[in-house]
Structure formats: structure tokens, C-alpha cells
Amino acid sequence: MRIIELNETSKKNILENLLKRSPNQYEAYANIVDQIIKDVRNNGDKALFSYTKEFDKADINEANIKVTEEEIKKAYQQVDNKLLEILRKAKKSIEEYHTKQKQNSWFDASKEGIILGQKVTPIEKVGVYVPGGKAAYLSTVLMDVIPAKVAGVDRIVMVTPPDTKGEVYAGTLVAASEAGVTEIYKVGGAQAIAALAFGTKSIPKVDKIVGPGNIYVALAKKAVYGHVSIDSIAGPSEILILADETANPRYVAADLLSQAEHDELASSILVTTSRKLAEEVSTEINKFLESLSRRDIIKKSLDNYGYLLLAKNMDEAIEVTNEIASEHLEIMTKDPFMDMTRIKNAGAIFIGEYSSEPLGDYMAGPNHTLPTNGTAKFFSPLSVDDFIKKSSIISYTKEALEKVHKDIEAFALSEGLSAHANSIAVRFDENYSN
Amino acid sequence: MRIIELNETSKKNILENLLKRSPNQYEAYANIVDQIIKDVRNNGDKALFSYTKEFDKADINEANIKVTEEEIKKAYQQVDNKLLEILRKAKKSIEEYHTKQKQNSWFDASKEGIILGQKVTPIEKVGVYVPGGKAAYLSTVLMDVIPAKVAGVDRIVMVTPPDTKGEVYAGTLVAASEAGVTEIYKVGGAQAIAALAFGTKSIPKVDKIVGPGNIYVALAKKAVYGHVSIDSIAGPSEILILADETANPRYVAADLLSQAEHDELASSILVTTSRKLAEEVSTEINKFLESLSRRDIIKKSLDNYGYLLLAKNMDEAIEVTNEIASEHLEIMTKDPFMDMTRIKNAGAIFIGEYSSEPLGDYMAGPNHTLPTNGTAKFFSPLSVDDFIKKSSIISYTKEALEKVHKDIEAFALSEGLSAHANSIAVRFDENYSN
Incomplete structure (x- = not known):
């Protein structure tokens, strides 16, 4: 992995290179997406079924679009019991963490004859998009649904693309069922987002749409924003590790690799004050690499968007960390809690050498749907707040x-x-x- | 004003008619807006100055784009002292209310060896758009800036279009100065939004853009969403009054009229269980109308988007109130606090017959930037939460x-x-x- 010394020029180039990964760069697809949305808006189910035939090669119609109880039962038979047990543990800690985010309605009656307040109400109907294909998204289902449940959302409508046999991945169904979702439709892509935003005969119109997806899904979410609310426009995943000479190079290397395996656009960055650490991390990465199943993806990701960055001192290291505003930030320094106080922009902050990022993906409890690609400067992790809205109260x-x-x-x-x-x-x- | 009995058909027609007012209906302008944004993004100040010449007929350049201390001093001389005093009172109550919205960072250390938490950090740089033209927006300036200040935003960048002489309305400058804004640029429209989103030589790039504007501003905000965050896409103003036979028809009429004067697209709706009230309100409206300075606007607004709706009972009245999801909701019923508990969707709720809506526009303290056009189903009033973001904390x-x-x-x-x-x-x- 390349080692680069930080200076104004290298920093500028790196920031620009990272932004190339943004969904904002793919506006060329916006026209196709707009056409799909218009078509679904005007022609409803007919358009929906026809796109599903075209893109997913699946025959979906009014009769089979909704996942049945039998299908869910069958899915349970296909899922490993040990995995189900872990899923339930994960559910428990995700619920615990998100319950702490619940905001109360409040009022202020400190002035005679005046009541001012803020009423918190759950959003009534929420759509959850779950990607299809070969990858499994059990954790995504839990992370998107549980905060909505905790917020008190009345109706959760899940959509996920079917395979060519018109079936949905068993793990997705089991995770949905464990999270308490009972309404699942076999439809994906921009056409699913359009259906959720405007409603069709088969798919109910919702108030907000959450969940990750490919570039078509991301652009469709942006296009319907305003008609409905959305969580955010998700980009490829990323990690930044802020480390000094006390960090274990093997752990740093393993954590950089774990992010790089997500996809070729993923970005893994070390920011360190120690050249020795950077060099050792580079060596460790090469040692691990050949044994990892997704090494081809990892190599491309590291070549294009991976950096070992050398800062002159901790001030400079923290400055560039804040500028990159990474989705995941690990701090492995002498005094990681104190360094955390200087972090302005990051989706999730993992403190200390045993707080490896995958801990947050599955098990710790905080949400793994996080702002990517520098948007941690203004966006937050998905939370219970995404599933409520507030009304001001005024009475004189x-x-x-x-x-x-x-x-x-x-x-x-x-x-x-x-x-x-x-x-x-x-x-x-x-x-x-x- | 027309009196209409509620039933499925009339409800459907009214909801569809109201949605015609949405900025989402004006996507025809999106191409022009996209062009302006691309131009400013590629050509920076040059494009910015040229659009200002074209649209605002003002000669703005690097030397005069930023409002000077002298200009602010001069503005103070033009503003009535009595008004300044009121402005300061308003500032005080807005600050008091918004201070109560401040969220703390929190952590949970209840399990041995585990710290989980949520860190709250202010957004660093925020752009505030203030419309220009003849109307005054003193209250808008306070409502947009004060929550950002309370949140701890470091840098607030205000933009507002100049008049043909290249000057900014004195009231805007005084309100900005009172709210603590020191950085104001004379630029408006989609070009101002583009400059804030991407930065030019004269205008700094910000992380989030807030504030109301015309359709070009609204579409530009939607277009740059994702590159930066935005508050919401503001539509025309509206009021819904939920009233029974105990309501004072004169007050109801006056409050409906106050909303209708905003612009021709504004909407004023009474939902009542009492035909007698509806008829009396209609009479009172005619009595007031001729003496009001903006009667031409009011008449058009009431003709197109004004309704006196008759519900069979309170259940039906509350159901339609929730479906319309009005920006402002006044409740004038026998037991308005208890009826409030059944309201799911509204921007601000004014309870009781002395809580007239303009109280909230200026003086009470809660924000007057509210979700319009049914978006109260998923959006909230502008608040301190709009100017912070959260990072998850995980340490094992x-x-x-x-x-x-x-x-x-x-x-x-x-x-x-x-x-x-x-x-x-x-x-x-x-x-x-x-």
C-alpha cells in the first residue's frame, strides 16, 4: 500500500480522489432513473412488473408480489440455527442501544399563562429497501428496522428484489421476521423506490424510505426526496484509522483490509504520525492478503482508494481526519479517548485497539448505517430520530x-x-x- | 368562502388540489437550475456575478459582494428604534425556546469493559439564504440563525440578493447583526445556492444550507442535496383550523385571512363539526376582507386553496386534519389539549383561542420555519437538531x-x-x- 506524506497538495489530491466515489458523480444515470419513476408513477403495477421482468428476470404479478407466511416459514428452515441465535443476540443489543436514543415530548410551563413545547410523533409509514443479489444483508435488515420499531412506526413496508425464480433470499426473510416486519414485497431498484414514494395498487405509499442500494436506488431516493423523506444517499464504505507509534500494525492492517473487501470503491486510510507503523502495516497487509477470499476486490480498492498517510504531528493528523470525515473512524493512540474529543466529523468512532470495526457492523448495538464520503460533516448515523418528527406546541x-x-x-x-x-x-x- | 361537506370524493379532490402548490410540481424549471449550478460550479465568481447582473440587475464584483461594517451601521440608522426593541424581545424568546432543544452527548457504561455512546457535534459551516425583494424578512433571519448559534455552529454565511443599486434591505442587515451574523454576501437565487454548495473565490463552501426562497432556490437546494445537507424544500404557507361550535367565528376568520395574505398559493382551511360556525366564518371573512391591504392576494388564495370543511364528527375532523398535515394547526375546540393528543401530523400546533398563528411567526419562541404541503408527515420544524450531527461511540x-x-x-x-x-x-x- 502506498505511503504518502501529507502536505497541502497531497491532501487536496486525496480529498478529490475520494469524492470520485460519491453517488453524486453518477448523475448520468439520473435520466434513466427519472424515466423509471415517471413510468411507475403513471402506470403503477404494470410498470413495476415490467421492470422487474426486465431487470430481475423474474415474473412478478399481483398474486405473488407479497411474501407469504409460507415463504417465511420455509426461509427459517434454510437458515442455520447457530446463525439465528447470533442474529437474536445482535437484535437485543441493537434494541438496547437505540432505546436510549428515544426523545420525549417536552413542554415548558414556567411562565404564567404560557405553554410551549415540542411533541414527538413517530412517522406513520416507512419503506425499507433491502438489496438483493447474492450478498446477504441480515445485519442491514436489523439496523434499518429496529430503530423504526423503537420509534413506534406503525407500518413498515419492506421491498427487496427477487431472484430469477421470483424468490427472496432466506436470510433476508428471517432477519425481517425477527425484526418484526410482516409486509414484504418482491421488487427492487429505482422502480421499488418509485412505488414506495407514490404508491401502486400492490405497494402502499409511505412517508419515508430508508436503506442502502445500488446507484439506481440512490438516485431514485434523491429524486423522490421532498415527496417523501429519505435517510441519506449511501455511498461506498470507508474506514480511517488514526494511529500513533503505540498501535499494533497487525490489527491496523486487518482492519484496513476488512473495509476494503466491501467493494472496489471502498476506501481504507491510515493516518499516522509514525513512519515505522506505516511501513509495518504495509508489510502486514501483504502477509494477510493472499489468504483472504475477496482479495481481488481488496487489491483494487487499496490501489485506488487506499492510503497510508504520514502526518508531521497529531494536530495535522486530526485535521486531515476531520477533513476526510470518514464513515468509520478507529482511534489507536496512546490516549484515544482524549483524541476523540478533537474529532468533529465521523460516522462511528471506535476507540482503542480492541474496538475493531466489524464489532460495530454486527454486534455492539449502534447503527451501522452511517454517513459516507465526507457527509459525516452534516449527516448522522441512522437513528430513532430518523423515524420521528416533531411538532411545536404553542398555547397562550x-x-x-x-x-x-x-x-x-x-x-x-x-x-x-x-x-x-x-x-x-x-x-x-x-x-x-x- | 366555499363550504364543502367531507366525504371520500371531496377529500381526495382537496388533497390533490393542495398538492398542486408543491415545489415538486415545478420540475420544469429544474433544467434551468441545473445549468446555473453547473455554470457556477465550473466558473465560480465569474458566473455568479454574471447571473446577478442578469437576474438582479446589480453590478456585483469581488470588491463589493461582501456587506461591510459601514453598510450595517447605515442599516441601523434606517431601522425604527421601536422595531429594533421588538426584534430584541423576539430574539430573546427564540433563544430561550431553542436552548431547550439542545441535545447532550451521552454514553452508557453499564456493562463492564464496554462504552457505547452518541457524540453530538455542531455542523461547522452553515449557509443561510434570505430572500430579497420588497418583502421584509427580519423574523426569518432570526428563526434561521438563532438555532444555528445555539447549536454552536462556528461559521454562518448569509446570502441575500441585492437590489438594482447593489444594496441589501436594511432590516435584513440589522436582524442579521442582532442574531450575530458577520459574514453576508449580496447574491441570491439558484446561483447563491450553488456558490454555497461548491464554493467560489468569494463565497466559502458550507456543509448545510437553510432558509426559504422562490422556486429556483427550492430546486437548487434539492439539486445540491447530498453534496451538502439542506433544511427542507419549502413550499407556500398554510393554516388549518380545527374548530367546533365553541369557537369564535371572528377569530377563526381573522386567522384564516392572516395566512391567505402570504401569497396566492397559500392555503387556509377550516375543519369543523359545526355548519353554523362555517357559515359565520364565511360572513366574518367578507366583513374583514375589504379593509385588508393585501386583499387581492387573499381573494385568489381563498378561491383556489381555501376551504371551510364540514366533518360529520370529531373523529372525521381529526382524520382529515392528520391527512392534510398542515404547516400551522390551530385547535379551537372545547378541549383543545386533549384533541392535540390525537394530532399526528402538523408543523406547529396552536392551542386555544388566544394562540393565534402570528404569535408563532414572531414572538412565542418556537421556530416559524415549518414543514409545508403535507411534509409534516415526515419533516419537523427547523430546530437546533438541524445544526448538529451525531457520531456513534464504541469502545470494548x-x-x-x-x-x-x-x-x-x-x-x-x-x-x-x-x-x-x-x-x-x-x-x-x-x-x-x-
Whole structure:
């Protein structure tokens, strides 16, 4: 893996290179996606079934689009019991963590005659997209569904593309069932997102759509944003490890590799103050590499988006860490908790040498749906907050309003809004007429 | 104003008619907006200045784009002292309310050797769009800036279009200064949004863009979403009043009118169980109308998007209220607090007959930037939460990881990810090699 010294030029080049991975770079596909959305919006199920035939090579119709109880039962028979047990452990810790995120409604009644507050209400209907294909997404199902359940979402509608036999991967069905989802439809891609956003005869319209997908799914989510809400536009995965000379190069190497195996666009970066560590990590990576099943993907990912970056000191190391704003950040330094206090931008922060990133993927409890590609500067991990919305509460008595009514009227008139002033004034002057 | 009895058909027609007001209906302008964004992205200031010349008829360049301290001083001389006093009162209550929204970082250390948590960090750089033109937006400035300040945003960059003389409305500058904004640029429209999203020589790139604007601004915000975050896509304003026979028809009429004066696309709706109330409200509206300065706008708004809706009973009234999901909801019923508990979807809820909507626009404290056009089903009022983001915190000791390491490895292998399994295993087996 290449070792690069940080300076203004190398930093700029690296940041630009990393952004090439963004779904924002694929706007060329936007036209196709817009066409699919329009078609589903206008022609409903007909368009949906026809795209499923075209893209997934599956015959789906009104009668078989919804996963049946029998199919779920059958799926359970196909899933290893040991795995089911682990899935249930994972579910438990994900539930525990997310329950702590629950916000209460609150009110403030500290002023006589005035109640102000914030009412928290779950979103009523949520769509969860689960990718299909050969890969398994058991953990994704848990991570997307459990926060919605904890928030109190009434109706969770899952969509996932079928295989050519019109079947859904057994693991997905079992994970969905364990998470409490009962409504699953065999449809994927941009057409599934369009169906969730606008509704068809078979698929109910939802209020928000969450879940990862390919570039068509990502662009479709962006296109329907505003009609419905979405979680975020997911990009390829990434890790940044911030380490000093105290870090174990073998652990660093193994963790960089684990991220690189996701896909060729994944990015694995070490930022360190120690050249010795960088060199040892490079050696360890080569030692591991040949024995890993996904080494071809890993090699491409490391060649294109992998870096061992040398910083002059910890200040510079932390600065570039904040600029990259990585989805996953591991801190393996002398004093990792104190260094964490200087981190402004990261999706999830793994502290200390035993907090390896895959711990967060499956088992620890915090959500693994995280902001990618620098968006940790402004986006957050998927959370219970994504499945609620707030309403402000305002209540004044006559006496309380009377104290401010002249101010409000004057403010309204200053903005040229006489009907606003009127609506306050009529409450204090029986004969008021602006 | 028309009185309509609620039934499935009338409800469907009304909901469809209201959606015609959505910015989502104006996708025809999207191409122009995309072109402007591309141009600013590629040509920076040059494009920015040229669009400002074209659309705002103002000569803006590197030397005069930034508002100077002298200009702010001059603005103070033009603003009425009484108004300034009211502005400061409003600022105080807005600050008080939003301070209550502040979320703490938290951690859970209840299990030996495990720390899980959620770190809250302010977004670093935020852009605030303030519309220009003849209307004044003093309250908008306060509502957009104060939550960002409370959240701890480091750098707030305001943009607002200049008049033909290259000047910015004095009220906007004074409100900005009172709210603590020191960096204001004279640029508006889609070109301003593009500049904030990608940066130009004169305008810094920000992480998030908030604030209302015309259709070009709304579409530009949607287009740059993903590159940066945005607050929401604002549509025209609306009010729904839920009232029974106990409501004062004069107050109901005045409040419906106050919303209708915003613009021709504004919507004012009464949902009531009392035909008598609906008829009296209609009469009162006609009485007020002729004396209001913006009656032409009001008439068009009421004709196109105003309704007095008759529900058979409170259940039906509340159901349609939740389906419309209004930006502003006033409840004027016998027991308005209890009826509030049944409201699922609304931006701000005004309870009781003295909680007139303009109270919330200026003075009460809760934010007046609210989800419009049915988006209260999934969006929330602008809040301190819009200006922070969260990072998950995960830290395990060796002993804690050891208890789950076999489960994580098995789960990873079940998803076909051997490098994930490897990264955990190497920590427990010196010679591990997958």
C-alpha cells in the first residue's frame, strides 16, 4: 500500500480522489432513473412488473408480489440455527442501544399563562429497501428496522428484489421476521423506490424510505426526496484509522483490509504520525492478503482508494481526519479517548485497539448505517430520530397574549402584513378593523 | 368562502388540489437550475456575478459582494428604534425556546469493559439564504440563525440578493447583526445556492444550507442535496383550523385571512363539526376582507386553496386534519389539549383561542420555519437538531470483545466477508490467518 506524506497538495489530491466515489458523480444515470419513476408513477403495477421482468428476470404479478407466511416459514428452515441465535443476540443489543436514543415530548410551563413545547410523533409509514443479489444483508435488515420499531412506526413496508425464480433470499426473510416486519414485497431498484414514494395498487405509499442500494436506488431516493423523506444517499464504505507509534500494525492492517473487501470503491486510510507503523502495516497487509477470499476486490480498492498517510504531528493528523470525515473512524493512540474529543466529523468512532470495526457492523448495538464520503460533516448515523418528527406546541391565555399583542402587531405591520396584525388585534378590540 | 361537506370524493379532490402548490410540481424549471449550478460550479465568481447582473440587475464584483461594517451601521440608522426593541424581545424568546432543544452527548457504561455512546457535534459551516425583494424578512433571519448559534455552529454565511443599486434591505442587515451574523454576501437565487454548495473565490463552501426562497432556490437546494445537507424544500404557507361550535367565528376568520395574505398559493382551511360556525366564518371573512391591504392576494388564495370543511364528527375532523398535515394547526375546540393528543401530523400546533398563528411567526419562541404541503408527515420544524450531527461511540476492552468474538466472526463469514472475520480473529490468535 502506498505511503504518502501529507502536505497541502497531497491532501487536496486525496480529498478529490475520494469524492470520485460519491453517488453524486453518477448523475448520468439520473435520466434513466427519472424515466423509471415517471413510468411507475403513471402506470403503477404494470410498470413495476415490467421492470422487474426486465431487470430481475423474474415474473412478478399481483398474486405473488407479497411474501407469504409460507415463504417465511420455509426461509427459517434454510437458515442455520447457530446463525439465528447470533442474529437474536445482535437484535437485543441493537434494541438496547437505540432505546436510549428515544426523545420525549417536552413542554415548558414556567411562565404564567404560557405553554410551549415540542411533541414527538413517530412517522406513520416507512419503506425499507433491502438489496438483493447474492450478498446477504441480515445485519442491514436489523439496523434499518429496529430503530423504526423503537420509534413506534406503525407500518413498515419492506421491498427487496427477487431472484430469477421470483424468490427472496432466506436470510433476508428471517432477519425481517425477527425484526418484526410482516409486509414484504418482491421488487427492487429505482422502480421499488418509485412505488414506495407514490404508491401502486400492490405497494402502499409511505412517508419515508430508508436503506442502502445500488446507484439506481440512490438516485431514485434523491429524486423522490421532498415527496417523501429519505435517510441519506449511501455511498461506498470507508474506514480511517488514526494511529500513533503505540498501535499494533497487525490489527491496523486487518482492519484496513476488512473495509476494503466491501467493494472496489471502498476506501481504507491510515493516518499516522509514525513512519515505522506505516511501513509495518504495509508489510502486514501483504502477509494477510493472499489468504483472504475477496482479495481481488481488496487489491483494487487499496490501489485506488487506499492510503497510508504520514502526518508531521497529531494536530495535522486530526485535521486531515476531520477533513476526510470518514464513515468509520478507529482511534489507536496512546490516549484515544482524549483524541476523540478533537474529532468533529465521523460516522462511528471506535476507540482503542480492541474496538475493531466489524464489532460495530454486527454486534455492539449502534447503527451501522452511517454517513459516507465526507457527509459525516452534516449527516448522522441512522437513528430513532430518523423515524420521528416533531411538532411545536404553542398555547397562550388571553392575559399572556395581551402582554405582547402590540409588539406582534407592530412587527407584522413592519413586514407589510396587515391581516397578521388584524388576527391579533381582533382579540382585544371588539370593533377592530384594520 | 366555499363550504364543502367531507366525504371520500371531496377529500381526495382537496388533497390533490393542495398538492398542486408543491415545489415538486415545478420540475420544469429544474433544467434551468441545473445549468446555473453547473455554470457556477465550473466558473465560480465569474458566473455568479454574471447571473446577478442578469437576474438582479446589480453590478456585483469581488470588491463589493461582501456587506461591510459601514453598510450595517447605515442599516441601523434606517431601522425604527421601536422595531429594533421588538426584534430584541423576539430574539430573546427564540433563544430561550431553542436552548431547550439542545441535545447532550451521552454514553452508557453499564456493562463492564464496554462504552457505547452518541457524540453530538455542531455542523461547522452553515449557509443561510434570505430572500430579497420588497418583502421584509427580519423574523426569518432570526428563526434561521438563532438555532444555528445555539447549536454552536462556528461559521454562518448569509446570502441575500441585492437590489438594482447593489444594496441589501436594511432590516435584513440589522436582524442579521442582532442574531450575530458577520459574514453576508449580496447574491441570491439558484446561483447563491450553488456558490454555497461548491464554493467560489468569494463565497466559502458550507456543509448545510437553510432558509426559504422562490422556486429556483427550492430546486437548487434539492439539486445540491447530498453534496451538502439542506433544511427542507419549502413550499407556500398554510393554516388549518380545527374548530367546533365553541369557537369564535371572528377569530377563526381573522386567522384564516392572516395566512391567505402570504401569497396566492397559500392555503387556509377550516375543519369543523359545526355548519353554523362555517357559515359565520364565511360572513366574518367578507366583513374583514375589504379593509385588508393585501386583499387581492387573499381573494385568489381563498378561491383556489381555501376551504371551510364540514366533518360529520370529531373523529372525521381529526382524520382529515392528520391527512392534510398542515404547516400551522390551530385547535379551537372545547378541549383543545386533549384533541392535540390525537394530532399526528402538523408543523406547529396552536392551542386555544388566544394562540393565534402570528404569535408563532414572531414572538412565542418556537421556530416559524415549518414543514409545508403535507411534509409534516415526515419533516419537523427547523430546530437546533438541524445544526448538529451525531457520531456513534464504541469502545470494548479485550475481555469484552473476547465474549462476542466468535459470534462476530460467524456472522461475518455468513455474509461472505472473511476479512471482517479476520480483523476480529487476529486479536485472539497470534497466528490467525483466514
